[in-house]
Amino acid sequence: MEQVVYGGYRWNQKTSTHLQDSMFLESYGYKVYSQNDEDGILQEIFDRIGTETKKFVEFGVQDGLECNSHYLLHKGWTGLWLEGSEPFYRQIQEKFASVIADGKLKTDNAFITRENINALLDRNGMTGEIDLLCIDLDGNDYHVWDAISRVAPRVVCMEYNGKFPPDCEWVMPYCSNHVWQGNDYFGASLKSLEKLGTRKGYQLVGTNITGVNAFFVRADLAEGKFALPATAENLYNPPQYQTRHITGHPSEFCLLGKGEIFPNGDGTTGIEDFALDAVHVNAQADADALFEMLEGAAMKSSRIVVENGVRNYEKAQVILCFLDRYRMFLEYVYAGSVPGKNTNSAEVQPGGGGA
Numbered sequence: 001m002e003q004v005v006y007g008g009y010r011w012n013q014k015t016s017t018h019l020q021d022s023m024f025l026e027s028y029g030y031k032v033y034s035q036n037d038e039d040g041i042l043q044e045i046f047d048r049i050g051t052e053t054k055k056f057v058e059f060g061v062q063d064g065l066e067c068n069s070h071y072l073l074h075k076g077w078t079g080l081w082l083e084g085s086e087p088f089y090r091q092i093q094e095k096f097a098s099v100i101a102d103g104k105l106k107t108d109n110a111f112i113t114r115e116n117i118n119a120l121l122d123r124n125g126m127t128g129e130i131d132l133l134c135i136d137l138d139g140n141d142y143h144v145w146d147a148i149s150r151v152a153p154r155v156v157c158m159e160y161n162g163k164f165p166p167d168c169e170w171v172m173p174y175c176s177n178h179v180w181q182g183n184d185y186f187g188a189s190l191k192s193l194e195k196l197g198t199r200k201g202y203q204l205v206g207t208n209i210t211g212v213n214a215f216f217v218r219a220d221l222a223e224g225k226f227a228l229p230a231t232a233e234n235l236y237n238p239p240q241y242q243t244r245h246i247t248g249h250p251s252e253f254c255l256l257g258k259g260e261i262f263p264n265g266d267g268t269t270g271i272e273d274f275a276l277d278a279v280h281v282n283a284q285a286d287a288d289a290l291f292e293m294l295e296g297a298a299m300k301s302s303r304i305v306v307e308n309g310v311r312n313y314e315k316a317q318v319i320l321c322f323l324d325r326y327r328m329f330l331e332y333v334y335a336g337s338v339p340g341k342n343t344n345s346a347e348v349q350p351g352g353g354g355a
Contacts, residue, residue, distance in 0.1 A: 011238040015209065018237075023227040025206035025215065026237070031245035033070035036210045038157060042068065042132070045155055045205065048225045049217060051131050055079050057121070057151060059112055059144070060136040063091040065251040068134045068157055068213075074256050078104045080126045084111040095253040104256075112137060113176045114147035121150040131155060136213075138180035142171050142188035146196060154218050156202060162211035164189035166236035190214055190232040203230045211239035 018024035028044035029037025054072075056079035061067040069079055083089045089109035092100075099105045106124050110116065121127060133153035135141050141158050163184045164170050171188040172178075180186050188196075193214055194204045202216040205226040214235075217226065227235065 008238070011236065015237055018227075021227065024235075025226075026209045029208055029245075031247045032074075033066060033251065034068050034245075035066050036212055036243075036245050037208050038068045038213055039071045041206065041208055041215060042072075042155070042157065045215060045217060046131070049154065049221045052154065053129055053131050055126070055130040056132040056134065057082070057126055057130060057153070058132075058134040058136075060084070060138065061092070062088045064088075064096055064254070067136075069132065070254070072132070073099055073104060073254070077131075079130075079132075080106045080108070080121075080124050082108050082110055082112055082120060084109070099254055099256055111177075112140075112144060114140065114143045114174065115176065117144050117147055118150040121148075126151055128152060129154065132157065134158065138186050139172060139178040140174060140176075141186075142192065142196060143174045145200075154221060156197070156216040157213050158193065158216075159187055159212055160190045160193050160207070160214045161187040162190070162237070162239035164191070166190055166232035166234075169195070190236050194230075194232045204232065204235055205230065206235050207237045209237055210241065210243045210245075211237040212241070 015026065018026045020027075025041045025044055028040050030040030030043075031037055032039045034042075054075075054077040056069040056072055056077055058067055058069045058079065059082045061069075061081045061083055062085070064070060064081060064083075067081075069077070069081070072079070081092065083092060086109055089107065092107050096105055096107075100107065106126070108120060108124055110120050112120065127150045129152045131154050133145075133148070133151060133156045135145055135156070135158040137144060138159070145156065145158060161170070161172075161184065166189075168189050169192045171192045172186060190204075190207065193216075197204055197216045198219075201219050203219045203222040203226070205215050205217050205222055207214050222230070
C-alpha cells in the first residue's frame with residue numbers, strides 16, 4: 001500500500017509536538033459548519049481573548065453552508081458575507097432566508113478586488129472594529145487584506161498556500177480578475193502572510209491541522225496567550241487536503257431561527273412552515289406508517305408525495321436530517337391541527353440528513 005507523507009516527516013513531527021502543547025491551537029480544532037476544524041480553533045481563540053462586537057465579515061462563502069462564520073450565527077453573532085458567484089449568492093438568499101430577514105446576516109454579490117473592497121464594506125455598513133475577518137478568495141487574498149482599511153478586525157482567518165515551506169516568501173502577483181484554476185497558483189506563503197500581518201499590527205497565532213488556514217490576532221490582544229515564537233517556522237502545518245472533518249449529516253439549509261425547519265421564502269416560518277410546500281399528507285393516515293414512508297424517501301433522495309397513503313416520487317433533493325422533527329410534524333398532522341390547512345391535504349417539505 002502506498003504511504004503518503006504530507007510535505008515531509010519534519011512537518012509531521014512538528015504537528016505531533018503541537019498536539020501535545022496546549023499553547024498551540026491544533027488540538028482545539030473541530031468542525032460544525034467550517035470546511036475543516038476552523039470552528040473549534042476560532043472558539044479557542046475567542047476563549048482566550050474574549051469578544052467585543054460579535055460581528056464578522058467573510059469573503060468567498062459559496063452557498064454559506066460550509067464556512068467559518070455560519071456557526072457563529074448560532075452563537076448570536078451578526079455579520080456580512082461577500083460572494084462573487086451569482087448562483088451561490090442566490091442559494092444563500094434561499095438557504096439563509098430567515099437570518100437575512102431577521103437582520104442577523106447581510107449579503108452582497110460582488111467580485112472582490114483590492115480596488116473595491118473598502119467601498120463594498122461601506123456599502124454594507126460594515127466599518128470600525130469587528131471581531132472576525134475571514135478571507136478565502138483563492139487568489140488575491142494577500143492583496144485584499146493589505147488593502148482593507150474600513151474595518152479593524154480583532155482576529156483574521158485566511159487561507160495560505162502551504163505548498164511553500166514556512167521559511168519561503170511568495171505572493172501571487174496581483175490580478176484583479178483572477179479566478180482560481182484548481183492548481184497551486186493562488187494566495188501567498190505563510191511567511192509572507194506573517195510579515196504582512198506584522199506590518200498591519202497582527203500576530204500569527206497558529207494554523208489548522210489540514211494546512212489550509214492561518215489565524216492572526218491583533219498584537220496587543222495576543223500577548224502571552226499563544227505559542228511563541230509567533231513565526232511561520234514555528235506554527236506552520238503542511239497542506240493535508242485529503243484529511244476530512246465530518247460531523248453529522250450534510251447541511252441543506254440554515255437551521256437557525258424561525259426558518260430552522262425549512263424556509264419557504266415568504267417570511268413565514270415554524271412548525272407550520274414544515275407543512276407548506278412539498279408533501280401532501282392524508283391526516284387520517286397512520287402516523288407510524290407515514291413516518292416510515294418519509295424515512296424511505298430519504299434513502300432514495302427523492303421528493304415524496306403521499307395522498308391517501310399512495311406514494312408518488314417527484315424530482316427534488318431530500319435528505320432527512322432530524323427525524324424527531326418529523327415525529328413532531330406527524331403528530332401535528334395526525335391531530336389534524338396544521339394551521340391554515342385542509343386536514344385532508346396538509347403539506348410538508350422534508351429536509352436534512354438520513355437516519
